[in-house]
Amino acid sequence: MSQFLVSMERPFVACLLLAGILVYLGIHVLSRKVIFVDLALAQIAALGSVWGALLGWDIQTDPWQIKAFSLAFTLIGAAVFTLTRMRDERVPHEALIGITYAVALGATMLASAHLAHGAEEVNELLAGSILFVSWETILVSAGLFALIGAFHWRFRRQFFQISLDPGGAEARGVSLRLWDFLFYASLGFAVTSAVSIAGVLLVFSYLVIPAVVAMLFADSIRARLLIGWIVGTLVSAIGCSVSYFGDLPSGPTIVACFGGALLVCGLAHYAIVQRGLVRVLAGSALATALVSGSFLLRKNEAHDVVHVLESGSKAERVLALKEVAADPALWARVRPLVPKLFDNRENEVRADLLALIAERRDASLLGAVHPLLADPDDAVREKALRCVRDIASKESVPALVAAAGTEQDDYLLVEIGEALLELGELAGVPPMLSVLRDGEAAEARKDAWEHLKAHLPIRLEFHPELDAAHNAAGLAEIERWWSENRARLVPDHAGVFTLGP
């Protein structure tokens, strides 16, 4: 619990700040029927910061210059909304606000197309990051909100008059244009600052939903404010808790909680004021039934390993093979598919299959493994070689001899030789000798020499770290030994040869 308090302290305080200023402004916004003006102002502010970035200022290193650009744009936006509020409403104000939003969003996208952080700027505006808010940001915003609040308190008469009764206010000599501009400018400042904390989605919810709930239940400004603040605070607390204990992203969770709160309040209002309790209960029951019924439509995810191996994606095939590894009973059904799976050229699938074949010592599949000894991919050849060595069947000898004829990689050549020697086949010696003679890498020559000494009773001097030119004498010696003694060499069960009679 204390962990919860520490963890959600800053986001919750930030939520309370938002509720404090936005619920109040929301009542104005609803009365003026300019619901989406906050989105439009926030978008204009974003356009301002992107414009600043286009002029060369950096969002990371010059935050204040960028901020100045976004504030200047906000003021322009406020002026636009002031001038477009027409007396006879030939064009609805809401339409102009929507247009401003769309054009500002489009312009932001255009302007950010060539910016490094452009797309992020647009995304960040939507999602916000209330979880990562710092005390510094909270304090600065609190100061700004307090200023805006004080300004509105001082001139509350004018602000409410132009919001609730613009005609009457004008008749009493209040300048509509001036106070409209001041309202939109202060709304713009508050919204821009709020959006940088919490994102457009959350700010919109704080602005509109508590005010709507308040309008359902009360008529006086005072009562509406009170109800709005209570709803805002409660939902903030519930949202932060649900987000924390449900391990969910905070912003979207709080928005969902606002939606739930509005639903509950709306139903309660209908049940109490309209006396529609029965209908509310019936409707709720129907909605619950519909939602739970939709779970019956869940996609059935039953899968068959053979089917997945045949027609799944590469990832699915790899996963299916993991299942096969865990359940030996499946192996008999998968075996016939092996040649086809090898043909698919999917290296992950091939590697897993080779490991499975090696683990099962399934000599009947050697016919499918042998072609991989000549695969273009050296990693595949290496794995096929390991598989052949693990199974250790004489059946592999012709394929190994053929592979030795084409192998270009010295280390793999050594391994082919080793595989043949382990099978008691002297055909493993020429590949080793060819590496001693022509091997480019000293390590490969060392490998070949060590293996040769381990399998053959050869007591000669050779310095694999030196290249062929410096080893000519030693090489000639070894080759003479080989041609003299090859007929007398007799293997034991582990492929170690001794000189017979």
Place this chain on the structure above:
Amino acid sequence: MNILCFLIPVLLGSPVPQPKLRVVTTLGVLASLTREVGGERVDAEALANPQQDPHFVQPRPTLMEKARAADLFVELGMQLELWAQKVVEGSGNPRIQPGQPARVVASTGVTALELPRELSREWGDVHPYGNPHVWLDPLNTKDMAANIAAGLEAVDPAHKDEYEANLKRFQERIDEALFGAELVKQVGGKMLTRLARQGRLTEWLAQKQLEKSLGGWLARAAPLAGRPVVTYHKSWIYFAERFGLKLPIEIEEKPGIPPSARHRDAVVALMQAQKVHSVLQEVFYDEGAANYLVAETGAHKVSVPIDVGAEAGVKDYFALVDLWIDKLVGSETAAAPAK
């Protein structure tokens, strides 16, 4: 006028320069690899702005225009650039449609990491073909360059030998840059590649007493081995696999979804418990979360591009890897987190 332009050089007897192959790639990295393989024969241009997130590029008319004129189109694949197909479709260029020889999927044959863990599609759809950031492991660029070379040979068979030779040289340069020229000479690039891919390189070098011969990026990145690093997006697993970093946790819980409070706290707790020095992220991600973590734990923020051309000095792939290693090693060897 057009005819004159064409005729004048002919009439004057000056040789008409052979037109270069126009190669359009999605990422700057792919353009860089194409230049390595194509050399003088190609003009390679990337569509994505290297400073921006390669997952999201707005298809613009100019991009389609470039694709329309392309002789070869190179994409990474693995669903990294879902926008690429839109550009290609919009271009109306029949040669670069999927399945055509002039359409190269550079990640073909590269072993994918982080394939979905369950057959159910519930979470798997994020990256059904595995994590697509394959070029963050230098070894994978050898396969990518081979795929590009095969594409160039398909559209320009006359210069096959040249492309093959350039490819071989590039692959050798990667081996030398990664393992150091001395070790490559002693052991051979292919063997080192196989050992590194199987995670046996260190053990094998110790067994053969060759540790001292190790050079290149791997030697420079030695301070990173075993170090836990927090990243924003799950884009660094190939880099981590190659250079031995550990990636215990990402800031982003699931790709594209903001983290929850618990996850944020888990990141902070883990950073403090494991003494994490570096918060690593691509330049195009928002730095708010990283700044928060840096303020909470005293770790260092390492913000780097992941594409060629994003910064003035990053002209090719080699410079890009240099930058990653320099920045990360700088952060890991700087003073430990204060808190």
